[in-house]
Amino acid sequence: SAESLLLMAFVTLEVPDMEVAMDFFIGLGGKEGTEVDGARVVQIGASQLRLVPSRSDLAAWPGQFYIWVEDSKATLSSCQAFEKSSGSEVIQEVHHIKEEGAADAIILHDPAGQNLFVVNQAPVGGMAKTMRSILPGTDKVSNALALLGLTYPIAEGQAGGVVRFYSHFLGASVSKTKQGYAVDFSLSKALHQTLTFVEDGDVPTPGEKLAEVCLYVVSMEKLKTAYEKCSEAGLVEATWEEVENSREFSFSRCPDPTDQKIVLELRHRLRAPEHKEWPLPKDLPSRAVFSSAS
DSSP: OOOOEEEEEEEEEEESOHHHHHHHHHHHTOEEEEEETTEEEEEETTEEEEEEETTSSBOOOOSEEEEEESOHHHHHHHHHHHHHHHOOOOEEEEEOSSSSSSOSEEEEEOTTSOOEEEEEEOOTTTHHHHHHTTSOGGGGGSSEEEEEEEEEEEOTTOHHHHHHHHHHHHOOEEEEOSSSEEEEEEEETTEEEEEEEEEOSOOOOOOSOBOEEEEEESOHHHHHHHHHHHHHTTOOOSOHHHHHHHTEEEEEEEEOTTTOOEEEEEEEEEEOTTSTTOOSOTTSSSSOOOOTTO
């Protein structure tokens, strides 16, 4: 099937001031996780934002983040308190659909003004409970429920090539939406995510630095298929033996399979669920396949 993508696990963000950034993301509803490879970790449901100092070799994420929280009023008041204490303006807009009641959407800029976050309150009717059901026990307490979506701007006319790249090389399912072309991630009934490529006249030229995202495929078998295709196209340096041991591989250049032209430069870390950093309990009902060998 074309549904080989399971989870958007993390995005790495460069921040000029680590403490200010951590305060902001905790206020937004995230929860501090254990540091990984020198990055500070903010848990947003099953996903993470990994914060690294600005001097790293990564670029800011050029698009928007869509986050669901259980209580948007709490997010709004935390962000207001953060503005008072830090003196930086982070709240861009607040949309109310009904006159009173919770904010329907809060649009936030992080303190460094690099990334845009659209925060929505999860629909009532048990959705928050369903989304929490997949998380490890300790993560059930934070206000943020999920990183539901990311957008990524691409140049006009590039969407076809980007769609072909994801479906051919990664076995992804891609759908056309109002915003653009959405690469679909499906963990279980409790979590669907999208990475949406939006054709935009205003695309930053890729510099030396690239943004980074980490994605999980459903199984080692799917990782192997993706590895073989990427390796054949000369996108990966690692050997299969290395990939089999680490259960992940990385690549940055994304070619259109029809003519091999590079249509996107974005650092991808592609992993199988047996990776040691798999964020969820293994016995959860999900689409993740764990081979008995792991």
